[in-house]
Amino acid sequence: MQPSLFGNSPERDDMKKSVGAKTLLFPTPVLMVGTYDHAGKPNLMNAAWGGICCSQPPCVSVSLRKATYSHACIIERKAFTVGIACEGRMFEADYVGIASGRDADKFAVTGLTPVKSEVVDAPYAVEFPVVLECRLLHVVEIGLHTQFIGEIIDVKADEDVFAEDGHLDILKIKPLIYDTSRKGYHGVGPLLGKAFTVGKSLQS
Numbered sequence: 001m002q003p004s005l006f007g008n009s010p011e012r013d014d015m016k017k018s019v020g021a022k023t024l025l026f027p028t029p030v031l032m033v034g035t036y037d038h039a040g041k042p043n044l045m046n047a048a049w050g051g052i053c054c055s056q057p058p059c060v061s062v063s064l065r066k067a068t069y070s071h072a073c074i075i076e077r078k079a080f081t082v083g084i085a086c087e088g089r090m091f092e093a094d095y096v097g098i099a100s101g102r103d104a105d106k107f108a109v110t111g112l113t114p115v116k117s118e119v120v121d122a123p124y125a126v127e128f129p130v131v132l133e134c135r136l137l138h139v140v141e142i143g144l145h146t147q148f149i150g151e152i153i154d155v156k157a158d159e160d161v162f163a164e165d166g167h168l169d170i171l172k173i174k175p176l177i178y179d180t181s182r183k184g185y186h187g188v189g190p191l192l193g194k195a196f197t198v199g200k201s202l203q204s
């Protein structure tokens with residue numbers, strides 16, 4: 001790298017190679033989007049294009065192609081759930097990302113148990129340890145994908161994923177992480193540092 005006039009910022013980065021405009025982000029989550037269809041059949045699909053998008057009101061977004069069965073279900077019911085896929089359910093999580101609820105009863109095939117949310121008109125699978133129950137707030141047409149922004153009405157979590165301090169414990173949840181480059185599932189590693197804290201060591 002060439003030294004510059006401005007501190008140690010280089011004029012150009014010779015270390016990086018361009019890979020083009022692609023959906024590469026590390027990490028992305030593995031979200032289990034739960035919906036009811038017009039006949040009341042529960043369905044689950046895998047979505048990696050999603051995440052928290054507002055703190056107040058608490059919101060999460062998922063981006064779905066119109067071709068998915070779940071897309072119309074969310075618009076019709078104005079609700080969806082977001083389960084956190086976990087290591088112990090990797091095979092089921094992947095299956096619901098391959099098969100369509102248009103042709104298959106994914107709950108019957110996987111043996112996952114559908115439960116109706118008490119707060120929104122959508123189901124979730126009890127086997128995933130954490131679930132966000134969402135009311136549809138906004139629909140954003142982006143291109144191939146439609147972004148559904150859901151207001152989180154409640155979060156339910158299994159008792160065994162709480163730590164003694166009352167917080168949800170990521171190491172107990174064991175969420176799956178999706179690698180957008182090699183399209184693989186990974187697990188979470190150990191705590192490396194406390195957020196809003198470790199950066200303070202660089203403050204003057």
Ligand SMILES: Cc1cc2nc3c(=O)[nH]c(=O)nc-3n(C[C@H](O)[C@H](O)[C@H](O)COP(=O)(O)O)c2cc1C
Nearest residue numbers: 045046047048049064065068069070097099100101
């Ligand atoms: C790891 C993984 C991530 C996926 N992420 C998305 C996504 O973010 N958006 C999407 O539209 N489809 C995504 N898919 C594909 C859908 O899950 C798949 O098309 C599914 O069959 C749709 O189900 P449905 O037709 O029952 O709604 C993903 C699949 C996998 C395996």
